[in-house]
Amino acid sequence: MKGLGRGAYLALVYAFLYLPIAVLIVYSFNDARYSLSWQGFTWGWYESLSQNDDLIDVALNSVIVALLSATLATIIGTLGAVALYRYRFSGRNVLNGLIFVLIMSPEIVMGISLLLLFVTMGLELGFTTVLLSHTTFSIPFVVVTVMSRLSGFDKFLIEAAQDLGATEFQTFRKVILPLLIPAVVAGWLLSFTLSMDDVIISFFVTGPDFEVLPLKVYSMVRLGVKPEINALSTVMFALTLVIVLIAQSLLKERK
Amino acid sequence: MSDHALFKRVAIGTIAVWLLLFAFAPNLMVVIASFLTRGESEFLVWTPTTDAYARMLDPLYLHVFWNSFYLSAMTTLLCLVIGYPFAYLIARANPAVRPYLLLLVIIPFWTSSLVRTYAMIVILNTNGLLNTLLQSLGLIDEPLELLYTDGAVIAGLVYTLLPFMVLPLYAAIEKLDWRLVEAARDLGARKVRTFASVIIPLTSPGIVAGCMLVFLPGLGMFYVADFLGGSKTTLIGNLIQRQFLSARDWPFGSAASVTLTIVMGLMIGLYLLAAKRANAKVEV
Amino acid sequence: MKKLLLVTALLAALPLAAQAEEEKVLNLYNWTEYMPKEVLKAFTKETGIKVKESNYAATEEMYSKLKAGGGGYDLVVPSTYFVQRMAREGLLEPLDHAKLPNLKNVDPKFLDKPFDPGNKYSVPYLMSHVGIVVDGGKVDVSSLKSWLDLWKPEFKGKVLLMDTARETFAVVQKALGYSANDTDPKHIEAAFNKLKELVPSVKLFNGESPKVSFIQGEVSIGIAWNGEAFMGSQEKKSLTYVYPQEGVVLAMDTMAIPKGAKHPENAHKFLDFIMRPEIAAKISETLGYATLNAEAVKLLPKKLASNRIVYPTDEDLKNSELLEDIPTETQGLYEKYWSELKVGKKVKGG
Numbered sequence: 001m002k003g004l005g006r007g008a009y010l011a012l013v014y015a016f017l018y019l020p021i022a023v024l025i026v027y028s029f030n031d032a033r034y035s036l037s038w039q040g041f042t043w044g045w046y047e048s049l050s051q052n053d054d055l056i057d058v059a060l061n062s063v064i065v066a067l068l069s070a071t072l073a074t075i076i077g078t079l080g081a082v083a084l085y086r087y088r089f090s091g092r093n094v095l096n097g098l099i100f101v102l103i104m105s106p107e108i109v110m111g112i113s114l115l116l117l118f119v120t121m122g123l124e125l126g127f128t129t130v131l132l133s134h135t136t137f138s139i140p141f142v143v144v145t146v147m148s149r150l151s152g153f154d155k156f157l158i159e160a161a162q163d164l165g166a167t168e169f170q171t172f173r174k175v176i177l178p179l180l181i182p183a184v185v186a187g188w189l190l191s192f193t194l195s196m197d198d199v200i201i202s203f204f205v206t207g208p209d210f211e212v213l214p215l216k217v218y219s220m221v222r223l224g225v226k227p228e229i230n231a232l233s234t235v236m237f238a239l240t241l242v243i244v245l246i247a248q249s250l251l252k253e254r255k
Numbered sequence: 256m257s258d259h260a261l262f263k264r265v266a267i268g269t270i271a272v273w274l275l276l277f278a279f280a281p282n283l284m285v286v287i288a289s290f291l292t293r294g295e296s297e298f299l300v301w302t303p304t305t306d307a308y309a310r311m312l313d314p315l316y317l318h319v320f321w322n323s324f325y326l327s328a329m330t331t332l333l334c335l336v337i338g339y340p341f342a343y344l345i346a347r348a349n350p351a352v353r354p355y356l357l358l359l360v361i362i363p364f365w366t367s368s369l370v371r372t373y374a375m376i377v378i379l380n381t382n383g384l385l386n387t388l389l390q391s392l393g394l395i396d397e398p399l400e401l402l403y404t405d406g407a408v409i410a411g412l413v414y415t416l417l418p419f420m421v422l423p424l425y426a427a428i429e430k431l432d433w434r435l436v437e438a439a440r441d442l443g444a445r446k447v448r449t450f451a452s453v454i455i456p457l458t459s460p461g462i463v464a465g466c467m468l469v470f471l472p473g474l475g476m477f478y479v480a481d482f483l484g485g486s487k488t489t490l491i492g493n494l495i496q497r498q499f500l501s502a503r504d505w506p507f508g509s510a511a512s513v514t515l516t517i518v519m520g521l522m523i524g525l526y527l528l529a530a531k532r533a534n535a536k537v538e539v
Numbered sequence: 540m541k542k543l544l545l546v547t548a549l550l551a552a553l554p555l556a557a558q559a560e561e562e563k564v565l566n567l568y569n570w571t572e573y574m575p576k577e578v579l580k581a582f583t584k585e586t587g588i589k590v591k592e593s594n595y596a597a598t599e600e601m602y603s604k605l606k607a608g609g610g611g612y613d614l615v616v617p618s619t620y621f622v623q624r625m626a627r628e629g630l631l632e633p634l635d636h637a638k639l640p641n642l643k644n645v646d647p648k649f650l651d652k653p654f655d656p657g658n659k660y661s662v663p664y665l666m667s668h669v670g671i672v673v674d675g676g677k678v679d680v681s682s683l684k685s686w687l688d689l690w691k692p693e694f695k696g697k698v699l700l701m702d703t704a705r706e707t708f709a710v711v712q713k714a715l716g717y718s719a720n721d722t723d724p725k726h727i728e729a730a731f732n733k734l735k736e737l738v739p740s741v742k743l744f745n746g747e748s749p750k751v752s753f754i755q756g757e758v759s760i761g762i763a764w765n766g767e768a769f770m771g772s773q774e775k776k777s778l779t780y781v782y783p784q785e786g787v788v789l790a791m792d793t794m795a796i797p798k799g800a801k802h803p804e805n806a807h808k809f810l811d812f813i814m815r816p817e818i819a820a821k822i823s824e825t826l827g828y829a830t831l832n833a834e835a836v837k838l839l840p841k842k843l844a845s846n847r848i849v850y851p852t853d854e855d856l857k858n859s860e861l862l863e864d865i866p867t868e869t870q871g872l873y874e875k876y877w878s879e880l881k882v883g884k885k886v887k888g889g
Binding site: 010027087100117136146148194197199 | 260261262263264266267268270271273274277278279280281282284285304337338340341344345351354356357358359360361362363364365366367368369370371372373374375377378380382383384414417418419421423425427428429430457460461463464465467469471472474475476479491495496499505508509512514516523526
């Protein structure tokens with residue numbers, strides 16, 4: 001009975017999370033451009049989507065940037081969190097402060113100030129600048145998540161390892177990192193999500209040769225939701241599920 | 256160099272260099288900009304002034320700040336209330352299904368948040384799904400005005416920010432030493448008490464982290480409020496965005512951003528101080 | 540040996556050829572959904588120049604980005620009042636009219652305007668205006684004559700306003716008998732006070748896709764761009780557009796080449812291409828905005844040319860006014876008032 005209650009709660013929250021997705025999937029088959037009411041079934045939006053060949057390139061750009069920036073941010077953020085937690089060094093508070101400032105920065109402020117920075121540095125706007133920016137705004141999310149797991153960490157474990165002659169790096173790899181894995185994964189997932197959803201910062205730091213999907217979607221949706229976008233979201237959602245399932249079966253086989 | 260020092264240097268060096276280059280440098284520009292003057296044909300003119308900060312004192316902007324605080328605080332509270340049991344249940348689930356449960360939380364968020372917010376409009380609209388459902392069940396006669404209300408805005412914000420609460424909470428709850436919980440139970444503590452005096456304190460770093468990751472970004476977020484609230488309330492995020500774009504007033508936009516950061520920094524500083532004191536008391 | 544020589548010669552000649560001719564690329568920086576894909580394809584087919592389009596949703600965004608040094612674009616689509624500002628600030632490249640023979644097709648009424656004398660920097664693209672969008676199924680359209688009709692108590696809770704201070708103030712200033720470009724703070728304050736009376740009637744602010752709210756039946760009357768009324772009326776027949784007697788607020792979108800563009804040659808080719816009558820007509824037909832190309836108008840299907848939402852009569856445009864560049868000071872004042880209008884409605888607990 002108790003288990004049932006728990007299951008019901010989980011299901012309820014998942015339903016809340018997936019309801020909008022369900023709605024957009026249903027509406028991607030609705031034969032109406034703007035209307036809310038059901039006007040009949042159509043494949044039309046998928047057809048017009050398939051003719052929009054650059055959307056696929058753009059979606060690919062976004063996935064690549066999200067994968068890379070999330071990974072980069074997770075590495076830097078995890079190392080950073082461990083450093084900030086373990087070591088006392090001058091400037092530690094400054095780094096803590098900067099992480100806080102990054103979380104606080106309104107997107108437009110970060111977008112414009114990073115644009116000015118890149119222009120000053122003479123970097124060409126495009127893939128590199130987008131990657132640097134996405135990594136930057138993801139880092140604090142990794143640091144905060146990893147930190148929350150580190151705090152209250154059993155310091156005896158570290159001492160024991162070092163008494164046994166482990167170097168600092170070995171301690172990190174063999175003792176600290178394994179315990180951090182859930183937080184590292186959570187941080188990576190948050191970073192990937194942030195990157196896939198960023199509009200305003202990308203708008204300012206990208207150039208004509210590198211378009212990202214959220215930006216494209218954003219400008220299309222703002223000017224009236226387009227059923228093609230619903231169709232695109234449905235396709236991407238389905239692809240995500242397929243990839244997850246394949247990854248799962250591969251992992252199972254390895255085991 | 257010993258391997259000892261090397262790891263420490265690399266760890267500190269990486270984050271330090273990155274933050275100095277991409278957080279300190281651009282934000283220094285923002286601070287400088289907030290003390291400059293706007294020009295007719297240049298965004299910034301090199302005439303130092305504190306005029307932008309003086310203008311911030313207008314009660315109008317106090318209102319704007321308050322509105323944002325209120326919405327973000329409500330959102331954080333709701334996220335915590337919904338997210339804590341949720342994260343708890345995931346962390347307590349069978350380890351084999353845990354990764355999937357976690358992945359299931361985040362997958363919806365890989366769809367553009369704007370597209371999902373639009374889907375919420377479809378649900379909350381006067382002639383939308385929720386009203387149609389309630390009407391056909393005979394629960395209401397007239398459609399409810401759900402869209403363009405504070406309730407809709409908060410629901411949208413909770414929806415958008417929930418994973419930023421759930422994931423840190425999960426990471427903190429998952430490492431909980433359940434022997435301590437058992438011990439409390441063995442000592443005769445009732446469930447509620449165990450929860451309040453053992454589980455909550457032990458997972459408090461996760462609670463703080465989750466609240467930070469929801470509350471702080473929530474303050475600057477405005478497009479959800481614009482779409483679901485009909486753009487009827489100016490929030491800090493709108494205010495700053497408008498200063499940079501339509502008003503072409505970079506000094507004022509920068510000053511608003513700097514003020515927001517400082518105010519929040521002070522609030523968090525005070526909170527940490529209070530928390531330390533409280534902890535010290537308990538230990539004594 | 541001979542072959543080798545030939546290859547060497549070819550290789551040596553290559554950089555020269557590249558120098559003489561631009562790379563076959565054009566970076567177009569445009570409003571979203573403001574250039575039909577077919578037109579871009581036709582241009583590529585004819586010239587071999589590939590068009591890469593990036594989008595923005597508000598001119599201010601494009602302007603801020605270019606001005607902050609974010610570049611790499613060959614063509615931008617600023618509204619009239621931004622042309623004035625961008626040209627003055629040196630953000631635009633002068634056009635070479637010798638490469639734009641099709642400029643002759645453009646209606647002289649729209650050439651050589653004060654915002655760009657002699658069309659030194661810009662060529663007209665499409666025209667739109669702000670009027671009253673109304674759902675004829677809910678409102679008696681024949682009773683609407685003036686901007687002030689929006690203030691009628693019967694519309695309480697049913698009004699849509701745009702979310703841009705500039706255009707909305709321009710409308711209210713006209714409603715009060717001032718110019719849309721009036722910068723007198725007293726007049727702007729009067730407009731603010733008038734607008735404050737309207738805010739309680741407002742259901743939502745949305746200037747970017749008001750058609751959706753009209754189609755979904757959330758609002759029945761509002762201030763919006765004519766393009767929204769036109770597109771909305773394609774889906775919901777009862778939607779229509781009213782030209783108030785005080786005059787609509789006009790805006791012309793133009794195309795211009797930003798300073799430092801890498802492919803100005805291609806940009807000129809593209810500009811000339813879209814000024815061909817059949818192409819301009821195609822654009823107007825696909826997008827539902829009025830072309831300023833006199834030769835193109837003759838080619839339009841009758842149904843579109845006679846649609847008063849898109850192609851107003853001279854009578855409709857009586858008292859209309861073109862938005863002009865205003866000082867930053869005034870724009871700042873608008874924004875402050877705009878924030879003030881929107882904190883009037885506080886969230887609970889305030």
